[in-house]
Amino acid sequence: MFPSFYSRKYKKKFEVKTNALVCEDITVPVVDGISRFVHTGSYASLFGEQWKKYKKTQLDSYTGIPISATRLFRCLGPLKDNLRDKLVLEAGCGAGRFTEVLLQQGARLVSADLSSAVEANKENFALSDTHQIIQADINDMPFENGTFDVVICIGVIQHTPSPEETIANLYNLVKPGGYLVIDHYTQDPGQFFMRTTSWHRRRLRKKPFHETLAATTKLVKRYLPWHRRFANNRVMRILLNRISPIDTYYQAYPQLNDQLQYEWSLLDTHDSLTDWYKHLRNKKQIASVLSNLGATEIWCEYGGNGVEARCQKPL
Numbered sequence: 001m002f003p004s005f006y007s008r009k010y011k012k013k014f015e016v017k018t019n020a021l022v023c024e025d026i027t028v029p030v031v032d033g034i035s036r037f038v039h040t041g042s043y044a045s046l047f048g049e050q051w052k053k054y055k056k057t058q059l060d061s062y063t064g065i066p067i068s069a070t071r072l073f074r075c076l077g078p079l080k081d082n083l084r085d086k087l088v089l090e091a092g093c094g095a096g097r098f099t100e101v102l103l104q105q106g107a108r109l110v111s112a113d114l115s116s117a118v119e120a121n122k123e124n125f126a127l128s129d130t131h132q133i134i135q136a137d138i139n140d141m142p143f144e145n146g147t148f149d150v151v152i153c154i155g156v157i158q159h160t161p162s163p164e165e166t167i168a169n170l171y172n173l174v175k176p177g178g179y180l181v182i183d184h185y186t187q188d189p190g191q192f193f194m195r196t197t198s199w200h201r202r203r204l205r206k207k208p209f210h211e212t213l214a215a216t217t218k219l220v221k222r223y224l225p226w227h228r229r230f231a232n233n234r235v236m237r238i239l240l241n242r243i244s245p246i247d248t249y250y251q252a253y254p255q256l257n258d259q260l261q262y263e264w265s266l267l268d269t270h271d272s273l274t275d276w277y278k279h280l281r282n283k284k285q286i287a288s289v290l291s292n293l294g295a296t297e298i299w300c301e302y303g304g305n306g307v308e309a310r311c312q313k314p315l
């Protein structure tokens, strides 16, 4: 049902043992059904804690609003209705806001993440004949090149050490004739916002989770009531954004009720103040990376969290 695990170091497959995978001198523990190709103490460990704490917040089944489906379907374009039984890799799956949609579309899905977010993903979407979860680094995935019909990586690449290297490694995993679907942060026209967040981010991103969570909660409790109050006042909104370091959704998703506005603000403010890497790329740069890899049918537009792109690997 799923492809065999493959060691890039030894260029051969792992053997499956009880609670472990083995290849030469590499032993990969399998804990709670999740093969752990990496340890948790990476630059992404705060993400892991964040997703375990807010495991349901951004699921469409929790909000009752198809926010994640709409974003993913826009990135997938015509692939949206063509995922049934396709072998799909979701790289950087987090708690699974897109996992949910991909499983609903009938994909045979491998959800992968560098951090312990895989545990939140498993709690939300059990392992099954159509869902496998692994803890692994996008830049060292335990699969042979050309394995997947579709590789999807949304909300992740900007947080990796080198976006260009990450895109190339994701592309390598796509089968000839298959597709790569990605997005990337872009330059924010609200430069004042970036400046206030970068001060808090420098302070917070090296701290342990209990401190980053406490600091984020304090900021959200202080600023969110003001954002709510001035949600419909453009001038006050602009002024507020010059001093407030929090993410809010009164404009983008006014359908979210007060409790959800609070939870989304907490989650995304924590995300944006504690990420280790935060690269920015424009549409031309992303399209050029894909084109230099030899991709065809390149679609690349501004939207969602920055730039969204899709391409095909030629046969």
Ligand SMILES: C[S@@+](CC[C@H](N)C(=O)[O-])C[C@H]1O[C@@H](n2cnc3c(N)ncnc32)[C@H](O)[C@@H]1O
Pocket: 044, 047, 048, 051, 058, 091, 092, 093, 094, 095, 096, 097, 098, 112, 113, 114, 115, 117, 136, 137, 138, 139, 154, 155, 156, 159, 160, 271
């Ligand atoms: C902002 S979260 C997005 C999660 C999910 N895609 C979503 O949109 O909800 C970024 C995720 O990428 C993961 N990540 C970062 N670098 C990674 C890498 N090199 N390999 C795999 N996952 C990575 C983090 O652990 C985190 O769960």
